[in-house]
Amino acid sequence: MFQINDQMKTRFAESPEQFIEESIQQYVREESANRLTSFGNDPIFEEPLVGFAAGDDPLFDEYRKVVHEEHFSPREILTRHLAETLKIENPQLESVSVVSYILPANRETLKSNELEKEGPSLRWNHTRWKGQDFNNALSHDLAALLQTLGVYAMAPETSPFFKIMVIPGGFVSNWSQRHMAYAAGLGTFSLNEGFITKKGMAMRCGSLVVGMKLKPSARPYAHYRANCLFYAEEKCGRCISRCPGGALSAEGHDKVKCYRVLYEMQAPWLKGDHGPGYIGKYAGCGLCQTGVPCAGRIPAKCD
């Protein structure tokens, strides 16, 4: 939970981008929920990355075509939040921005999952579920902090407007966190439909929409899959051989096969067949995000 004081108000007024970034960093560093309590209280996530996007960036219109026609634009979801949750009709929203953040998994967790061939390590499993609880708490508390500082703010994924829709070949949501991170300059997509950031692919991400102007971050990539060696240099494909269910190929990610691994093949992990303590709706897999050159960085070469 963030504690407000006068010094924070001054820092926010002077540089809201820096204030938000430092607040997220501090939350990740200090909150007790960011702890793997079954693993000596190691942090679940390491130092986060933070980026910003202009809410009226034309890219968000594209998302209606490439993600789903019901994908929200930042302005739409914030307006809906104000009207339906806060009961504010016709709010004056001169500017809207997106705050996106990346929570890189602890390097020890990557190492533990790297050793696995058929299903996730216990550390990875706890990172998947306890990590998402932490992520939800972060976005909620950050929105509350910004509201206290006088800015409209909401976390789309934990709002009542968020939904997951069934489409041919899988599922899609009306607020894609990875697409927000792409817009905010934090990384690009990959062969396995992951997202490769400066700190790698093994991460969870989140975002907020705020009713204020924030300086958009640069998008330092030529292409939406530029950080993946398979598209940048026509080589690698290491994630393909990591998948225990044949869900990855040169054609990309087969979501149906992937779900089969998560919900059927790896069901014994939740029953305790591979050791006690696994939690969540499914064990978590993540094999294609570890033991690969993009696990913890933007890969320079496929080593």
Ligand code: SF4
């Ligand atoms: S392992 Fe290689 S091909 Fe697969 S996502 Fe990473 S960089 Fe791309």
Ligand code: SF4
């Ligand atoms: S998450 Fe697991 S099952 Fe899904 S594509 Fe990656 S390795 Fe395959």
